[in-house]
């Protein structure tokens with residue numbers, strides 16, 4: 001690629017903060033609240049016009065808050081979901097046992113906006129990209145932001161990288177892992193379908209339990225409103241036009257929401273996409289939209305209850321399941337998770353099955369954990385090697401590709417956000433690095449904020 005040397009410019013300073021959170025998505029919005037509640041003056045910088053990231057991008061299904069016996073995700077994520085539930089935004093509020101919590105993403109975005117309004121010490125700047133960092137030696141001391149007003153600087157004592165893609169870490173020159181795109185989980189543009197006769201869909205599947213592949217995918221976990229993962233059996237014996245034939249064996253998950261006549265379509269949009277490459281992302285947006293309409297055609301013609309259904313909305317951007325992950329002192333593996341491993345520097349405990357989206361876009365492999373068990377998320381898989389002033393939270397922690405499906409779940413990203421927000425706030429207030437914080441103090445503040453820790 002040709003290059004051009006950008007001339008140096010004097011930039012205005014937007015402000016000075018104790019903690020700056022890059023990305024106000026699933027993890028970042030909770031990190032912001034947790035940091036502010038721990039007493040730090042906090043700024044959240046978000047590239048979109050709303051908080052919520054993938055959680056607000058029409059997801060509507062948050063993997064379990066429980067370990068199949070007890071509730072394990074508590075703290076701010078639970079307080080948040082209870083408020084969404086109170087205004088009718090949760091379909092199945094069994095936070096201990098249900099495999100998925102089905103929620104309405106619009107109510108979810110409204111409630112998080114309210115929570116930000118209520119929090120003193122907390123500001124958000126929407127429609128703004130974190131575009132670079134400023135460092136003193138190995139320590140990040142500021143960010144350069146880019147938005148309608150041009151480029152500005154914000155100074156901070158600690159930073160939380162919740163961009164999903166570790167953008168801030170990349171600008172800081174931190175070591176990260178990015179698999180070759182052929183090995184990455186596929187991406188999906190989530191869509192909402194309106195005009196669905198949900199009762200008819202329910203009756204169709206209730207009368208044909210042999211179609212339900214939940215045993216394979218959920219290991220028999222209780223579910224509400226999830227209809228199926230692939231349409232192979234449903235389409236048996238049906239001749240499809242050649243361009244739609246691939247959909248027979250494609251990953252297509254659909255489920256109901258708390259809203260009447262509405263379902264969400266979560267299907268593979270494109271494969272072999274590097275979520276940090278603008279050209280790849282652009283291709284993914286394009287192809288996913290075509291695939292969604294192709295799938296809709298199949299639903300309309302062949303699946304009872306969808307005759308009059310239509311795509312009512314698509315997410316603000318294609319959803320990336322995996323991209324740059326931090327290199328920390330510990331990397332989560334499938335064994336660590338399946339063995340419900342505990343760590344002395346835990347920021348939260350969690351359980352969800354290992355859901356591995358096979359890179360060819362056609363299927364998922366699930367491994368379910370034992371009921372009543374949970375693993376810890378250690379601080380050490382959130383702290384980048386050789387860089388100070390930054391902690392990550394969200395799908396960009398240090399984790400193997402075949403294990404990421406569990407910790408990247410919405411409920412756990414929120415919990416990790418809470419852990420990172422508190423750690424950054426305490427370090428900023430004490431004028432130390434997170435690594436130097438006495439764990440006891442971090443744990444005390446997290447327990448004060450109602451975070452649950454599983455005992456060994």
Ligand SMILES: Cc1cc2nc3c(=O)[nH]c(=O)nc-3n(C[C@H](O)[C@H](O)[C@H](O)COP(=O)(O)OP(=O)(O)OC[C@H]3O[C@@H](n4cnc5c(N)ncnc54)[C@H](O)[C@@H]3O)c2cc1C
Pocket residue numbers: 022023024025026027028045046047048051052053054055059061062063064128129130131162163164165167187188189190266319320321393394395396408409410411413
């Ligand atoms: C298609 C798809 C389906 C999924 N299905 C489920 C499911 O059913 N259940 C479940 O529990 N989990 C599911 N997941 C996983 C889960 O939704 C995500 O792993 C989780 O939401 C990621 O949270 P995060 O905070 O790391 O990232 P996000 O929620 O994506 O947040 C990142 C935020 O950073 C912002 N941002 C990015 N770059 C910058 C920048 N440079 N400057 C400023 N802001 C920036 C983004 O706009 C975004 O708001 C799914 C994921 C995908 C992609």
